[in-house]
Amino acid sequence: MKVQKMERPVAASDEGSCKTVMSHICDSLDEDPTSPKCVAIRRHLEECDACRDYKASIEKTIEWYREYDAPLPEGAHERLMARLGLEDA
Amino acid sequence: MEESKLIERAKEGDHAALATLVKKYEKTIFNFAFKICRDRDKAENTMQETFLRFVKNLKQFDGKSKLSTWLYRIVVNNCMMDARKRQRRPFVEPKDDERDFEERFVADRLSAPTATVENDELKRVLDEAISKLDPSYRVVFMLRDVERLSTEETAEAIGVSEPAVKSRLHRARSFLRNEITKAFQS
Numbered sequence: 326m327k328v329q330k331m332e333r334p335v336a337a338s339d340e341g342s343c344k345t346v347m348s349h350i351c352d353s354l355d356e357d358p359t360s361p362k363c364v365a366i367r368r369h370l371e372e373c374d375a376c377r378d379y380k381a382s383i384e385k386t387i388e389w390y391r392e393y394d395a396p397l398p399e400g401a402h403e404r405l406m407a408r409l410g411l412e413d414a
Numbered sequence: 415m416e417e418s419k420l421i422e423r424a425k426e427g428d429h430a431a432l433a434t435l436v437k438k439y440e441k442t443i444f445n446f447a448f449k450i451c452r453d454r455d456k457a458e459n460t461m462q463e464t465f466l467r468f469v470k471n472l473k474q475f476d477g478k479s480k481l482s483t484w485l486y487r488i489v490v491n492n493c494m495m496d497a498r499k500r501q502r503r504p505f506v507e508p509k510d511d512e513r514d515f516e517e518r519f520v521a522d523r524l525s526a527p528t529a530t531v532e533n534d535e536l537k538r539v540l541d542e543a544i545s546k547l548d549p550s551y552r553v554v555f556m557l558r559d560v561e562r563l564s565t566e567e568t569a570e571a572i573g574v575s576e577p578a579v580k581s582r583l584h585r586a587r588s589f590l591r592n593e594i595t596k597a598f599q600s
C-alpha cells in the first residue's frame with residue numbers, strides 16, 4: 326500500500342506534558358468535552374503536533390475497525406431459522 | 415411494534431415475534447462475533463449458539479439491560495472461551511510501559527494511509543493486529559469503540575468494573591494503533 330512517509334517529529338519541548346496528554350487522549354474521546362481535563366488537553370493539542378497526530382491516529386484506528394464489516398454469509402439467515410425451529414415464522 | 419412488546423409476545427411463545435427479534439439482531443450479532451472470533455464459520459456458529467441461548471433463556475430476561483447488551487454478553491462468553499482454547503501462543507496483553515510510550519507512541523507517527531477498508535492490505539493489517547490482542551482487551555475495544563456501547567454497558571456485558579473497562583480500552587487502542595503504525599513503516 327502506498328503510504329505517505331512522515332518525518333519524525335522533533336521531540337516536543339515538554340515531553341512529560343506530552344506523555345500526560347497522550348495518556349489522557351483516550352479518555353478525552355469519551356468524556357464530557359467541557360470537563361477541565363478535556364479543556365486542558367484540547368489546549369495542549371492546539372500547540373503540539375505530536376499529540377495531535379497521536380490523537381488522529383487513534384481516531385483513524387477506531388474508524389477503520391468500525392468500517393470493517395463482515396456481511397452475513399449466504400444462507401446464514403435460513404440456517405439460523407432452521408436451527409431455532411422458526412422456519413415457519 | 416415496540417421491542418418490549420415483541421419480547422413479551424416471544425416469551426408467550428409467539429413464533430412470529432421471536433423471528434422478528436432474531437431478524438432484527440442477526441446481522442449485528444454475526445458481525446460482532448466475527449470481530450471477536452476473526453473467523454466466518456466460527457462467527458456463524460457463535461451467532462446460532464447465541465440465539466439458541468436467547469430462545470432458551472428468554473423467560474429470564476428481565477428487561478433491566480438492553481436486549482443487545484444481553485446478546486453481546488452471550489457472544490463474548492462463547493468467543494472468549496473458544497479463543498482461549500484455540501490459542502497456542504499467548505496473546506499480547508498490552509502493558510503501560512513508560513519507555514515504550516516515549517519511543518513508540520511519540521516518535522513513530524501513524525503515517526496516515528489514504529486507503530479505506532476496501533483495501534485488502536489494510537484489512538490484513540487490521541486482522542493481524544486485532545488477532546494478537548488478548549481477547550479480554552479485544553472485546554472491550556469492540557464493544558466500546560466499534561459497537562459504541564457505554565462504559566457501563568460494556569462493564570455489564572463482560573462482567574468487569576468500569577475502571578477496568580477504561581484502562582483496557584486505553585491500552586487496546588494504543589496497542590492497535592501501534593501495530594498498525596509498525597505495519598505501515600516496514
Ligand SMILES: [Zn+2]
Binds near residue numbers: 346373
Ligand atoms: Zn504534546
